[in-house]
Amino acid sequence: MATPSMHLNLFIMGCGHHRAAWRHPDSAAERMGDIGYYEALARTAERGKFDAVFFADGHAAGNVAGGPLWYLEPLTALAAMARATERIGLISTVSSTFYTPFHAARMLASLDHISAGRMGWNLVTSMFDAEARNHNYTAMPPHAERYARAEEFANTVLALWDSWADDALRFDRNGMFADPDRVRPINHHGEHFLVDGPLNVPRPPQGRPVLFQAGASDQGRDLAARHAEAIYAVAYDLESAQDYYRDIQARVAAAGRPPVPIMPGLVTYVGATEEEAKARQRELDELLPTQDSLNQLSQFIGQDCSDWELDAPVPELPPLEDFTGPKGRYATILRIIECERPTLRQLLGRLAAGGGHCTMVGTPESIADEMQRWVEQGGADGFNLMPPSLPSSIEDFAEQVVPVLQKRGLFRHDYAERTLRGHLGLERPGA
């Protein structure tokens, strides 16, 4: 291939990203605690030559009536999934607000050994008070404080991964197991953390597991620009994807770094015909209890909308700068309202799967067209696929869309590399 492959990432979430997916009669609702279910998803993505599978994470149970949210813990689940696969990358979210850098560095390094160099870390600062109140905080620390901690956290984790030189291990049976001069303390005594190091895990196969970020706020984008090696984005349409792409790559360049692969979230409904694809979407939408969706929307917009009129236009919302919650998704909602002037019911339908990420509904060819347009017109280097229903939507995508992308020379026919870093075209960093 002349151009590098686009990047495809499977974002695993319960029975699928559509909130009603578990309600389908054929759903795997009963298998959410069965690691075999997740292993099979990873193998499906690997058959589709995806770069990686990815778990988001949260530290509060949430609305347990509304569907499976969290179940298995990502780091432990990915350890098992690493052994059920051979090539595909494995990315775990780890919160800088709730972990210590030593735990994070150690577990991710251990997983990089277990997976032989296929591990990635999605750095988040977490958002909800309910999560904070499971980890000794009375409420979530303010945004600026979380990001200051995240910055120091990332630097500390990177230093711990670098604390063992690549050539530290000697295995010299008449001498040293490892050379103490090549295993150095980091003596980090910062504002948030005291970590002497060195790590108690030798240097990971990738040098450093790949650092992902999904910066949406100004501070988040700057953190991503300084540290992220790949970025998850939220983009409702190509135009907002392009805006985000330009802004992030400018910040990355300002930080003196080469361009970073950016992958917007993408919900796809694939059918042999446009009508079949739409029928699939409708089938899931019809499983959706209205109350559930209203609760979710209330969370997204930071105000109670449970008594709004379902078939009236969505009322005016406060401008982005007045919103104190997570800004990325809120901006998307404002954009949908501005562009489509939807009724509340229509907006709920839009948000039911993927919470306002881009949705493509159509034939394998029409979806490939659209993905190609995003990549060629500077909106994306690939996509973070958020299948509305699992496993069916990802099987559809891998079996029907991937071959079209491959035929067009847009996506790899097989893995050329053995590490996540390799799939993403990233250099292995020196210690």
Add this chain to the structure above:
Amino acid sequence: MATPSMHLNLFIMGCGHHRAAWRHPDSAAERMGDIGYYEALARTAERGKFDAVFFADGHAAGNVAGGPLWYLEPLTALAAMARATERIGLISTVSSTFYTPFHAARMLASLDHISAGRMGWNLVTSMFDAEARNHNYTAMPPHAERYARAEEFANTVLALWDSWADDALRFDRNGMFADPDRVRPINHHGEHFLVDGPLNVPRPPQGRPVLFQAGASDQGRDLAARHAEAIYAVAYDLESAQDYYRDIQARVAAAGRPPVPIMPGLVTYVGATEEEAKARQRELDELLPTQDSLNQLSQFIGQDCSDWELDAPVPELPPLEDFTGPKGRYATILRIIECERPTLRQLLGRLAAGGGHCTMVGTPESIADEMQRWVEQGGADGFNLMPPSLPSSIEDFAEQVVPVLQKRGLFRHDYAERTLRGHLGLERPGA
């Protein structure tokens, strides 16, 4: 079997518990980061019908020249090992000083789902300043403070495991995924922790993963008496094992609980003849770098022994009351000298493999005799095997000693249960 099976546990540590094991030409020194090595050990123990495999843990790199200490992180390694085995229990050490209860409860619950009910937790408070200084402490908190935190930690973890009722999950496609009335917050606002709960993992298959402890100090024994469902012990000989056993079971009874299985650590060298077994021990002892061991012994006994004759008996040492350094290890050294009359080389070897734990050297029959004596005379309910060399010592034990124990009706011929709780004869707790 009329009497219940004794319990056997494989304590996995690097290339073996003998500090020089990695120096053997055939050792797996190069495979310490290869999860396949640990999976194979777990499968060997499973072929031997062991109750469980077990990882200790530490949070500092230690002396990296002297041999592999830590490498893979236990929780991530055990997730993979769970998928390489079907019946054997999997026990991870998790420190109450360095984790938050929510992380611990969540990861262990996740692993209990991944392993379908085979997970155990060895609760420790950790010991070393070098570990504390990787987790935001300037030094290890005092003993009493660590144990107060551990007590609250254990109670919080147990409450989180109980926060989902056994019947909370409904999978009702026209109603609730889980019943919010059966998923309750714990609202723990204690001295050390604020944890509202509920956990974000449904109730583990075992109800609660099995809680192990290894209380040695007075406070540690009391913590074990209140919480431990199984106990690891350190006993040099049957007499000290009996003392410990009586003391712990009395404390357990005083806490109003049924007797708890106690498993002392055990180092074994097995041979077809007594001489062959001794030769195996000697082979490992001779791999010890003499100068390092002599320096260490000099420190332990408070006098320079670098010019002592290696193959002559150890000279008389001053009595315990005249020794001004740390008394615990010195007492063990005096006891070994008194009971075994070792040469200096033999003493160095004894200290290099298992420290003050019991060592049995002999034929399968003589070792089975001795194990039987410990179990029948109230010193143990089973053993935590600390193979001096891995995988060879555990292969020897599983293939040669286990059949003798089975023939005598002292150990199970096959698993009768599917959970760790089942192997240990423990009831599944209600929520």
